[in-house]
Amino acid sequence: MAVEAHRPADLQDKLLKLIEERRDELVELTRELIRFPTINPPGEAYQPCAEYIGRRLKAKGFEVEYVHAAGTPGDDARYPRINVVARREGGSPGPCVHFNSHIDVVQTGSGWTMDPFAAIVKDGKVFGRGACDMKGGMAASIIAVEALIDSHADFPGALEISGTVDEESGGYGGVHYLAERGWFSPPRVDHVIIPEPLNVDRVCIGHRGVWWTEIETRGRMAHGSMPFLGDCAIRHMHAFIERLERDLYPRLAERRTEMPVVPTGARHATLNINSIHGGQAEGAGYPAPCVADSCRVVLDRRLLIEEDMDGAKDEIRQLLEQLAKDRDGFRYSMRDIFEVRATMTDRDGPVARSTAAAIRRVLGRQPEFICSPGTYDQKHIDRIGKLRDCIAYGPGILDLAHQPDEYVVIDDMVNSAKVMALAAAALVFRTA
Numbered sequence: 001m002a003v004e005a006h007r008p009a010d011l012q013d014k015l016l017k018l019i020e021e022r023r024d025e026l027v028e029l030t031r032e033l034i035r036f037p038t039i040n041p042p043g044e045a046y047q048p049c050a051e052y053i054g055r056r057l058k059a060k061g062f063e064v065e066y067v068h069a070a071g072t073p074g075d076d077a078r079y080p081r082i083n084v085v086a087r088r089e090g091g092s093p094g095p096c097v098h099f100n101s102h103i104d105v106v107q108t109g110s111g112w113t114m115d116p117f118a119a120i121v122k123d124g125k126v127f128g129r130g131a132c133d134m135k136g137g138m139a140a141s142i143i144a145v146e147a148l149i150d151s152h153a154d155f156p157g158a159l160e161i162s163g164t165v166d167e168e169s170g171g172y173g174g175v176h177y178l179a180e181r182g183w184f185s186p187p188r189v190d191h192v193i194i195p196e197p198l199n200v201d202r203v204c205i206g207h208r209g210v211w212w213t214e215i216e217t218r219g220r221m222a223h224g225s226m227p228f229l230g231d232c233a234i235r236h237m238h239a240f241i242e243r244l245e246r247d248l249y250p251r252l253a254e255r256r257t258e259m260p261v262v263p264t265g266a267r268h269a270t271l272n273i274n275s276i277h278g279g280q281a282e283g284a285g286y287p288a289p290c291v292a293d294s295c296r297v298v299l300d301r302r303l304l305i306e307e308d309m310d311g312a313k314d315e316i317r318q319l320l321e322q323l324a325k326d327r328d329g330f331r332y333s334m335r336d337i338f339e340v341r342a343t344m345t346d347r348d349g350p351v352a353r354s355t356a357a358a359i360r361r362v363l364g365r366q367p368e369f370i371c372s373p374g375t376y377d378q379k380h381i382d383r384i385g386k387l388r389d390c391i392a393y394g395p396g397i398l399d400l401a402h403q404p405d406e407y408v409v410i411d412d413m414v415n416s417a418k419v420m421a422l423a424a425a426a427l428v429f430r431t432a
């Protein structure tokens with residue numbers, strides 16, 4: 001009997017029907033989540049948002065835990081970093097499928113034609129800050145998991161939902177903190193889907209790496225009317241940037257990756273000169289005549305999976321060393337700010353394969369496998385949690401993230417909830 005009821009086709013039909021019936025509930029849940037103004041920084045309304053999610057899931061039979069990431073950046077009495085993790089055990093042992101969403105959103109910025117936290121529904125879309133990135137995705141994953149539980153309460157394994165904080169600022173009070181404490185490692189968790197906005201028919205299997213560094217050139221202060229008595233740090237920096245233009249940029253543009261990164265411009269190694277500061281502080285009033293004794297530049301280097309971190313650092317260091325030989329008075333220092341290795345899971349691994357099959361079933365088209373140009377919380381799950389079977393898949397339209405009048409299309413949310421439910425079912429029942 002039990003085996004009969006779990007025939008994949010029957011289970012799939014039941015799930016699809018159930019989710020279709022819960023379309024309005026999915027929209028309402030998305031609106032409720034948007035109404036919490038979880039702006040980061042500073043980390044507004046994290047606790048009430050986490051508790052809202054926890055209350056809902058507790059009522060559905062989940063075991064709910066709140067994890068306070070005490071002492072992480074920005075955490076204080078006014079803005080506590082509160083994460084919620086909910087787990088529902090099935091009827092027998094088996095794998096655990098985890099859906100992880102960040103609950104923080106970026107600041108609203110200008111250009112909105114409506115209240116960003118009113119969660120207005122119009123033209124088949126839900127509008128609001130976080131609608132696309134990524135409360136629509138979170139709501140879809142909750143509806144998906146609840147549908148699976150309601151249709152097959154005795155499913156094998158376990159299902160987890162987490163709402164984590166601070167993704168937009170590096171994830172240190174969120175997934176990073178939890179991963180360090182074993183929340184994202186086997187045997188607790190086996191497969192992870194992160195419903196980031198990467199479009200309803202695409203499976204994101206990884207992201208490029210990143211290295212941020214600050215480089216300072218030093219000079220000697222003197223009166224601006226007699227610059228020959230000093231040594232201008234800004235001119236030294238200019239010489240360095242010229243070397244980047246001449247030697248490094250052409251080399252980076254030649255490097256091409258096998259990673260399916262979108263947009264395709266990001267299939268090359270890239271370098272952004274993030275900021276530059278030299279001489280007197282900005283806004284210090286009328287400038288005093290001085291020769292700059294310091295100039296600092298911040299570089300944002302994005303790495304392909306074929307590149308190695310030390311190689312990328314050496315490449316820059318060699319340009320600086322060469323200048324120290326070629327150029328009179330050239331002195332510099334280099335400070336690492338942040339680094340993350342590129343990551344890419346196997347497109348034939350269980351979570352990618354089952355999600356792709358579900359997209360084919362729900363949308364009737366071939367899914368696209370992609371990688372993200374920037375990083376997201378997968379880096380912590382892979383590197384710290386040592387869990388490789390992780391993808392990002394969600395309903396939002398990538399280009400709308402962080403924009404004014406951000407929205408999520410209701411049909412996309414419903415379809416992605418169906419895809420997530422079918423994928424999770426295939427993973428726990430091992431029919432993938």
Ligand SMILES: [Zn+2]
Pocket residue numbers: 102133134167196197
């Ligand atoms: Zn996001």
